[in-house]
Amino acid sequence: MKSPLLVVSDLHTTFETPRGPLPAVRGVSFSVAENQTVGIVGESGSGKTVLARTVMGLQPIRGVTLSGSVLLNGKEIVNRPHDELRHMWGSEVAMIFQDPMTSLNPVRRIGDQIAESLQVGIGIKRKEARARALELLVQVGIPSPEDRFDAYPSQLSGGMRQRVVIASALSCNPKLVLADEPTTGLDVTIQAQILDLLDKMKAERKMSTILVTHDLGVVATRTDHIYVMYAGRIVESLPTADLHAHHRHPYTAALLNSTPRIENKSHTRLTAIPGSPPNLLKPLTGCAFAARCSFATDLCRNQTPELRRDGGASEFACFNPVGVNA
Amino acid sequence: MDVGNKSVEVTAETVVTKKLGPVFWICAIWIAITVLAAIVAPWIGLPSPTVVDYNNFSMNGPMSAAHWFGTNDGGQDIFARVVYGARISLEVSFGSMLLASLVGGTAAIFAAYKGGILDTISNALMTLILAFPAALAVIAILSFWMPTTPFKLILIVGISGIPLIFRVVRGATLAAARKEYVLAAHVQGAKTPRIIFKEIIPAVWPTAVAFFILGVASVIMLEGALAFLGLSVQSPAFSWGTLLNDARQKIYPPNQNFNMLIWPCLDMVLFLVSLNFIGDRLRSYFDVTEGKL
Amino acid sequence: MLKALRLRAIGIRLSVIAVILSFVSFGTFIVARLVPGDPAVAVLGVGATPETIRKYRHEFGLDKNLIVQFWDWLTHILRGDFGMSIVHQGVTVGSIIKTAVPVDFELIFLSQLVAIALAIPMALKASRRPNRLFDRISNVSSFVIWSIPSYVIIIFLLELVSVQWNVGHTGPGSYVGISLSSWQQTSQNLMSMLIPIVTLAIGSFVSYFRVLRSELIGTLQEDFVTMARSKGMTTRRVMWRHALRPSSVAFVMTAGINIGSLVAGGFVVQFMMQMPGLGYNLVNSITEQDYPVLQGIAFVVAVSIVLVTFLADSLARLLDPRISNGRR
Ligand SMILES: Nc1ncnc2c1ncn2[C@@H]1O[C@H](COP(=O)(O)OP(=O)(O)O)[C@@H](O)[C@H]1O
Ligand code: SF4
Ligand SMILES: [Mg+2]
Numbered sequence: 050m051k052s053p054l055l056v057v058s059d060l061h062t063t064f065e066t067p068r069g070p071l072p073a074v075r076g077v078s079f080s081v082a083e084n085q086t087v088g089i090v091g092e093s094g095s096g097k098t099v100l101a102r103t104v105m106g107l108q109p110i111r112g113v114t115l116s117g118s119v120l121l122n123g124k125e126i127v128n129r130p131h132d133e134l135r136h137m138w139g140s141e142v143a144m145i146f147q148d149p150m151t152s153l154n155p156v157r158r159i160g161d162q163i164a165e166s167l168q169v170g171i172g173i174k175r176k177e178a179r180a181r182a183l184e185l186l187v188q189v190g191i192p193s194p195e196d197r198f199d200a201y202p203s204q205l206s207g208g209m210r211q212r213v214v215i216a217s218a219l220s221c222n223p224k225l226v227l228a229d230e231p232t233t234g235l236d237v238t239i240q241a242q243i244l245d246l247l248d249k250m251k252a253e254r255k256m257s258t259i260l261v262t263h264d265l266g267v268v269a270t271r272t273d274h275i276y277v278m279y280a281g282r283i284v285e286s287l288p289t290a291d292l293h294a295h296h297r298h299p300y301t302a303a304l305l306n307s308t309p310r311i312e313n314k315s316h317t318r319l320t321a322i323p324g325s326p327p328n329l330l331k332p333l334t335g336c337a338f339a340a341r342c343s344f345a346t347d348l349c350r351n352q353t354p355e356l357r358r359d360g361g362a363s364e365f366a367c368f369n370p371v372g373v374n375a
Numbered sequence: 376m377d378v379g380n381k382s383v384e385v386t387a388e389t390v391v392t393k394k395l396g397p398v399f400w401i402c403a404i405w406i407a408i409t410v411l412a413a414i415v416a417p418w419i420g421l422p423s424p425t426v427v428d429y430n431n432f433s434m435n436g437p438m439s440a441a442h443w444f445g446t447n448d449g450g451q452d453i454f455a456r457v458v459y460g461a462r463i464s465l466e467v468s469f470g471s472m473l474l475a476s477l478v479g480g481t482a483a484i485f486a487a488y489k490g491g492i493l494d495t496i497s498n499a500l501m502t503l504i505l506a507f508p509a510a511l512a513v514i515a516i517l518s519f520w521m522p523t524t525p526f527k528l529i530l531i532v533g534i535s536g537i538p539l540i541f542r543v544v545r546g547a548t549l550a551a552a553r554k555e556y557v558l559a560a561h562v563q564g565a566k567t568p569r570i571i572f573k574e575i576i577p578a579v580w581p582t583a584v585a586f587f588i589l590g591v592a593s594v595i596m597l598e599g600a601l602a603f604l605g606l607s608v609q610s611p612a613f614s615w616g617t618l619l620n621d622a623r624q625k626i627y628p629p630n631q632n633f634n635m636l637i638w639p640c641l642d643m644v645l646f647l648v649s650l651n652f653i654g655d656r657l658r659s660y661f662d663v664t665e666g667k668l
Numbered sequence: 669m670l671k672a673l674r675l676r677a678i679g680i681r682l683s684v685i686a687v688i689l690s691f692v693s694f695g696t697f698i699v700a701r702l703v704p705g706d707p708a709v710a711v712l713g714v715g716a717t718p719e720t721i722r723k724y725r726h727e728f729g730l731d732k733n734l735i736v737q738f739w740d741w742l743t744h745i746l747r748g749d750f751g752m753s754i755v756h757q758g759v760t761v762g763s764i765i766k767t768a769v770p771v772d773f774e775l776i777f778l779s780q781l782v783a784i785a786l787a788i789p790m791a792l793k794a795s796r797r798p799n800r801l802f803d804r805i806s807n808v809s810s811f812v813i814w815s816i817p818s819y820v821i822i823i824f825l826l827e828l829v830s831v832q833w834n835v836g837h838t839g840p841g842s843y844v845g846i847s848l849s850s851w852q853q854t855s856q857n858l859m860s861m862l863i864p865i866v867t868l869a870i871g872s873f874v875s876y877f878r879v880l881r882s883e884l885i886g887t888l889q890e891d892f893v894t895m896a897r898s899k900g901m902t903t904r905r906v907m908w909r910h911a912l913r914p915s916s917v918a919f920v921m922t923a924g925i926n927i928g929s930l931v932a933g934g935f936v937v938q939f940m941m942q943m944p945g946l947g948y949n950l951v952n953s954i955t956e957q958d959y960p961v962l963q964g965i966a967f968v969v970a971v972s973i974v975l976v977t978f979l980a981d982s983l984a985r986l987l988d989p990r991i992s993n994g995r996r
Contacts, residue, residue, distance in 0.1 A: 107898055111797075131897070139900035152891040156913045156988050165909070166899045201989040217899070503691065508932045508969075515954045515962075596817045600936045603819050604951060623823050626831075640820055647815040655811075 052123070053080040054257050055104070055225055060117035060127070062096075062103045062281075071329050073099040075281040076117070081225065086251065086258040088268030088289070090304070091278035094326050097261045098147070100278070101227045103127075104259075105144055106134040121225065139170040143223035147230040149211035153202040160186070160198035163217045170221030185216040189246060208239035212246065219250055226251075229261045244271055265304050269293075277301050280326050280337035286356065287363035297363045297370035299342050336367070344369040399656050402649035409646050413461040422452035424459040425611060437634075445634035448625055453634055456618060457642050463614035464643075467528045468594035472587050474533030479540030480583055484575060486541075487548035488567070498545060501538040509535040510597060517606045525608060528601075532594055543586045544579060551578035581661035588654035592647050599643070615643045681978070688974055693745075696966035697738050741963065750964040755956045761964035764949055767845075769968070771938075771945035774846065774861060776930050779868035780923065786869075787876035792907050794877075795884035806877070814874040818867050822940050825863045838862050841942040864937045872926045879922045883915035890914075917984045917991065924980025928973040 062074035073096045081087050089097055102108050104119050106126040119126040121142055126134060146152035154162055163182035167173055173181070179198075186194035189212040202210055211231060218226065228247060232240035248271060251258050262268055268275055269292055277285040277300060285298035296302060303322045324341035327333055335350040336342070342349065346369065354366040412419075437445050444453035486494040516531050517523055551557060557574045565573075595615065601607040602616030603623075610617070622636035712720055725731045729740060744751065750761035794803040830839040837844075837859035844860060847853040887893065888911055896910045897903075935947025942948070946965050953961035985991050 105898060107894060131903070135897075135900045135902065137900075138898050144895070144898045146891045146895055148891055152895045154892045154896070154910055154914065155990050157910075165901075169901050169905070170899060203990055214895070217895075221899075503695070508929065511932055511935075511950065511954075511966075514951060518955045519957070592815070599817050599819060603936060603940060619820070619823070626823075626827055636823065640823075644816050644820065647817070648812055651815045652811065 053082045054085075054122060055081040055259075056118075056120040057104060058118050058120075060100070060103060060119060061115065062099050062108065063114040065112045065114065066330070069330055070114075073281050073329060074103060077278075077281075077283055078117075079276055079283060079286065081257050081259060083224070083257055084255055085274065086260060086272045088272035088275045089259060089261045089278055090265055090268050090275060091263065092304075092322070092326060093263055095278045096281040097263075097278055098229055099281075101144065101229045101259065101261050105138070105142060105227060106131070107144070139166060139223065140221040141223055142225045142227065143218040143221070145211075145214055145218045145226065145228040145231045147233055149207055149214050150202075150234070152214050153210055153217075155202055158199050158201060159205070159213045163213070163220055166217050166220045182216075182220070185220055186213070188250070189213070189216040190242075191216075207235050208243065211235065211239075211243050215243075215246060215250065219254070219256075222254060223256065225257045225259070227259045227261065230263065231260075232267065233262075233264075240267075247271075265292075277304070280333070281329065282337065282366065283356065284338070284367070285363060285365045287365075291362050295361055295363055295372065297359075297361070297365040297372055298367050299344050299369070299371055300338050301365075302371050303341075344371070395656055395660060399653060402652045405645060405649045406653070409461055409642070410465060412458050413465055416455075416458050416462065421455045421458060424451060424455035424613075426451075444638040445632070447621075447635050448632060453638055456613065457615075457639050460613050460615045460618045460639060461642070461646075463525050463608055463612060464595050464598055464616065466525050467532065467598055467614070468591045470525070470529035471531075471533035471536060471594055472590045474529060475536030475540045475590065476544075476583060476587055478533075479537035480544045480579075482537075483541045483544035484548050484571060484579065487545045488552060488571060488575065494545075497541070501541045504538045505542065509538075510600065513597070514601070514604065514606060517601065521606075522609045523601075523607055525612075528598065528607070532597065536590060536594070540583070540586065540590070544583055547579040547582040548575055551575050554578070581657065585654050585657040585661060588650055588657065592650040592654065595643065595647060595650075615639055619643070681981075685974060685978055689971060693742060693967055693970065694738060696970050697741060697963055698734070745964075745967060750967075751960040753958050753961050755953075755958040755961075761960050764961055765946070765964055765968055768944055768946045768949050768965070770845065771843070771943055772931060772934065772947070774857075775864055775868065775934060775938075775943070775945060776927055778861060779865045779930070780872055780927060782865060782869040783872035783876055783926075784923070787873050787880060788912070791877050791880035791884055792912070795881050795888060796903070796907065798885050803881075807881070810874045810877050813870055814878075818871055818937055819940060821867045821870060822863060822937060825866060829863060835859070835862075840940060843941070843943045860941075860943075864934075864941050864943060867937055868930060868934060872930075875922050875926060876919065880915060880919045883918050884911055887911045887915040913987055917988045920980050920984045920987065924977050927980075928976045931972045931976070932969040 057080065058078045060074055060077045061072065064071040064073060075096075077100060079087070089100065091097055099108075103115060104126070106119070106129060108115065110130070115127050117127060121137065124137070126137075153159065160179065160182050163185055164175065164178040167178040167181055168175060183194055183198055186197060191197050191209060191212055197205070197209075202213070205213065215231075226247075231247065232243050235243065244267065247258065247260075250256070260268055260272055269289065272289045275285075275287055275289050275292055276283045277298060279300050285296065285301045287296060292301075293305070296305065307322055322341060327337050327340065333353075335352055336345070336354050339345040339349045348368050352368075354368050356364045356366045358364050359370070433446050434448060439445070444457065447453055447456065482497065486497045513531050513535050517527070520527060520531075552575065554574075557570060557578075560570050560574055598607055598614060599616035599619060602614065602620045605620075607616045607620075608614055613621075618639040619636070622632075622639060625632050626636050712724060716724075722731075729737060732740075741751070748762065750765065753759040753761060753764070790806055794806050797803060826839065829835050837856045842856075842860040844853055844856050846857045893906060893911055896906050901910070932947055932950060934945065935951050937943075938945045938948035939951055946969060949961065950965045950969070952958075953965060
């Protein structure tokens, strides 16, 4: 069997802050196969963005300690200087950022921005790059692309901008795309359109995708596999098909409960779980979710549960899992 | 905008420390020493800055125990002249900024607080005046009103500083008046003077102090420029500016007395650096930017 | 339609400028007149008889009412006639201004060029690693330099360059005009500009560096910079092509302020170096109570400041479309 496109093992990301070390990612392992779409889901502050950036190798060198390994196409990413990673960025792995309002350069025409990615990434000439950039604008569904080519980002709506961001990120045919909350802050209908666009592009280009979101509704229908993240760790890993009926972790259950109905694609927020995530600046003992968990026992508070499987498809880090395995 | 995702991203590289820091205090101490020395100069056994020491006369004398910074071309003690020279520079700079702040600041608070046409007109006027280089007006008036005295300097420079202070304080007042607690005080029926003294002034003074200090520094610089045009105080009175202007003419042969130049320069520049540093620090400490005006 | 809108916006801005200019010219006229002292007395001496003074005042139109005088003056200026000096016999104000303007132009152009050429790369370098060694050193030293008055810098430069190193044509009063035909004269001109240019450049450099550095630090936090990096661009390209322009609005405004204030504010430097620019002549006209010269130069200065501000504003709009779209 071919080895997966991306293999992340025991990844740690710790920020050195004035108030001490802040472990934002604490031992994450997962993998993404070619052509696969995985979702990473968790409340705000659970470390999703940090994880995505670390996987890209985008973290600043200074003030951050990294350990573990990220293998992309067999090549190590962790602790490699930006200058070496640069050649992979854009052409092997690309990132779509959360806020389309801020992820385009406000003072440059959108066509030029896409063309520049092509010039830098594939090394084609300016004229050809512009022609291809226009093609990309067509592909991502920008109406009257010739006119929009010379527009500035501030002249476009949020949805249009995110389409431009997608065109720009995918311009050099990356094998893996990390989309960090690509639809947060957009209208519900636009959200669906953007996600549909991503699905379409993924199918056309045979890419793998990591969809990072705090919205279970987004990942529940559009991914093959889901990783649930809490306080810098993956607490449950399961095929998307098993999400509703066969999830085992109380946190996943809580997330599902706070999501009104999956059929209702409204933009749901995971704020309904009582309490808040632990302060990562303080040392954690036991299960990080214990303070908010209705199943917590003394064992949970003293010992850290490791990911395990008990016969089903789900891997979970919990002493008292919910549900029964199928 | 999005409640579900409001994690604040602090990047590891730019942590804004809200501390004044040790350099701030060093500068503050230096300012205190300079000001204090200028005030008590007559009573601390300094050699006279004007009377020539005939017992141990030396023209352009070197640095020695008797004359720490040497003597000038008239045999006067340079150290004493530097300390005494600060008096007029400090009088003029603090005096004029005090005048500007009292008049400009009070006017600004009332204009901004009352609002309406009065505020609009006075603000437009001040902005228009600010477009003219104030230093030129000062030069014009001084050159027709010779001889220059510290009092005239305070008056003219002080008045010319009003527009800037007005704009700064007006901006701060407007910002403060929009704050919730001020609105709340209003709604609860507090009287205008009470709101101004209890709510507005405490909110505005940090800004005013920061600009006051920066203003003092720029007046000291301006006084020096005036001295070079021969428009500052006239001999036998002397200031940092006139000391420098004297020295400029004396560093060329045959005199070549660098002590006359170096020491006033050093004292003045150190004082300016300290003032600017403190002013700038306070400004960022209280988070005042001109952009917000 | 967009074009039409843009034209209209420019039209509005131009008419605003016209209004400001008329205010400014009236202001300079009035201020020059309100200054105490009587030019007739100044020129003819205290011993002049009332009769000669009256004749003099009549000859120069000083006995008409202020509004009429202003109108006369303005209509003449618009025809390019700035009048005659009342102190220097037979010298037109126009000729003084004509010889002074190139001095200022050269001084400002070269000093700003030097300052900007140094400030941009240094700010780019400092902002990449805020609070690291290079940033700290350049920050502290720029702060100290900021606190040194220009006359102190000039004194030390004069001592070092003209006296100790004995470099020719650098001292006070060595200014010669630029010449297109004589290379020797031009090189002398550049030498005589050396010290004032360095002095003014030092002062301006600090403001450019500080503004650009803090803007860049802000810009480098933005997502679009990370996005550009994540597309595989070199740091160099990210800094110059992506970060610099969005950070340049405050920079361009600073240039406007610097240049505007140097048009008249360079007078200390010009005075100390005896360079016959606008500032130097302005100070002279004040001390000599030469009203027509004072008014003429003040008018030119005011117009330049307004124009420079307008140009800076336009350039900023060109560099950053957010301003015109009202999102900033
Ligand atoms: N540059 C940084 N320096 C210090 N702490 C950081 C930094 N970036 C993120 N964090 C912290 O890491 C944690 C995870 O943040 P993040 O990955 O943004 O969460 P999410 O994307 O899941 O909302 C948060 O507690 C955040 O404060
Ligand atoms: S380990 Fe204990 S506290 Fe943690 S999720 Fe499971 S039951 Fe809850
Ligand atoms: Mg995030």
